[in-house]
């Protein structure tokens with residue numbers, strides 16, 4: 001029932017890149033060299049950057065075989081300006097070492113899942129389509145969402161729903177899950193969450209959305225590896241190099257904000273006069289949101305928050321806030 005219908009889905013990898021104009025503009029001033037797209041997906045951002053900037057080449061990383069197959073096909077026309085590797089993004093440093101790059105001109109993290117992953121019911125990411133409780137981005141990894149919901153105790157499950165889904169009924173839902181075990185399908189789980197949610201909180205959107213997000217983050221260990229991967233990418237930026245991150249929920253964005261802020265300590269407190277000590281500058285304060293037009297055209301863009309950082313020549317620190 002949950003099998004891929006055909007290989008044709010490789011050809012129809014559907015994902016509209018988010019805030020693509022802003023991201024293209026952000027990389028305009030970077031020196032020629034390699035940009036790492038740490039979340040390659042369908043290579044939407046990557047191919048746009050390759051089309052726009054002939055002085056850039058791109059190394060795309062993804063842990064999902066279907067994404068890599070679709071992206072590799074789209075990147076083939078760019079020859080050796082485009083490379084794709086299968087890895088979780090915390091393998092970024094190893095990949096760069098392997099290819100002999102100490103420094104990079106830029107990086108992009110477009111976090112979370114692609115529309116393709118959500119649309120493929122048999123991947124188990126969607127509460128709308130019935131499928132097995134899988135949710136693994138890397139299908140060779142061991143732990144599925146079924147393992148999580150069928151083995152953790154109520155306290156552990158509730159913690160995950162609270163921390164990764166901001167779910168205020170976390171304990172009730174966790175209790176309902178444990179009482180209904182074993183769970184095997186997404187529709188079973190979605191129904192249990194709906195029933196465990198008080199009627200007053202069932203009105204705004206599907207209440208199972210938060211539980212699905214939380215389980216997906218747990219299964220793929222998404223937040224625990226993010227800070228380390230960002231630090232690695234920031235360390236590798238050359239002077240004038242820039243990094244961009246698109247986050248889609250508060251847990252992700254908090255980590256991005258802290259990773260960037262920790263690099264832009266602009267004041268040397270030992271000095272009687274303000275001294276720029278930082279090697280990095282934020283490209284703007286806070287985060288940018290998509291335009292109203294993009295919001296309407298692409299529902300997936302709605303929650304996006306874009307942050308940018310630049311490695312600066314310390315003698316001229318301060319950033320150009322462009």
Ligand SMILES: C[S@@+](CC[C@H](N)C(=O)[O-])C[C@H]1O[C@@H](n2cnc3c(N)ncnc32)[C@H](O)[C@@H]1O
Pocket residue numbers: 015016017018038039040041042043044045046061062063064067087088089090110111112113114115137222225
């Ligand atoms: C939002 S999509 C990226 C879409 C892409 N920017 C485009 O324009 O087509 C995120 C992709 O990153 C991958 N991904 C998410 N977390 C990852 C991680 N920790 N390591 C490697 N890939 C990851 C997912 O498998 C998915 O294909």
